[in-house]
Amino acid sequence: MRIFVLILVLSIAAFGAESKTQVEQKTNRWENDIKQFENWDSKNSYPKNAVLFVGSSSIRMWPTRESFDNLPVINRGFGGSQICDSNHYFNRIILLYKPRVIVLYAGDNDIAGGKTPQQVFEDYKQFVGLVRKSLPQTPVIYVGIKPSGSRWSLWPAMKQVNEMVETFCKENNHLLYFDSAKPILGEDGKPMDNLFLGDKLHLNAEGYKAWTKQLRPLIRKALKFNRI
Secondary structure: OHHHHHHHHHHHHHHHHHHHHHHHHHHHOOHHHHHHHHHHHHHOOOOOOOEEEEEOHHHHOOOHHHHOOOOOEEEEEOOOOOHHHHHHOHHHHOHHHOOOEEEEEOOHHHHHOOOOHHHHHHHHHHHHHHHHHHOOOOOEEEEOOOOOOOOHHHHHHHHHHHHHHHHHHHOOOOEEEEOOOHHHEOOOOOEOHHHEOOOOOOEOHHHHHHHHHHHHHHHHHHHHHOOO
């Protein structure tokens, strides 16, 4: 019996170690993307007191410099990243720039990857905690997870994350929530295909224009929180 218990304990320990390693591997898979940012920074200057866009491919594909040409903008969107990835690389892609405002879009891939709404919300709170610790005056705008045709079945869970984040933002200073769904939903309550690429997941140029129009006033509001 004792031998059985010992084997069981060792098996659980081994499983836990393997799971931790798997998590680290998944996080470190973005290392090349981060090094590309660092390589670019070593050869180019970046604006001070910028509006920093960070998160997954919906940020990476957003033509932020052209969309917000009247603002100093830095875009650090990378691949199919999740909130935990931005947390992991916080010092290298966020703190480094000491941004005046942070715009975060992530959570989409988190739910698609199997995380629960509560897990995504906890990752978001950890992100906010990192900002508060090192950049206490910097407001964070969370771009709510967008509904899309390809992930429509996941929309209830995504919407739950959005609702939790929105409530949290209302209860905390310097946190703002952007309703990304409103500009891209049709009268039938479903995503408008004409605002998406053929994959029905990523926005096209018109979709980004719709987002940009609605986000501009919120960025102006955030800038007032952190006056230079």
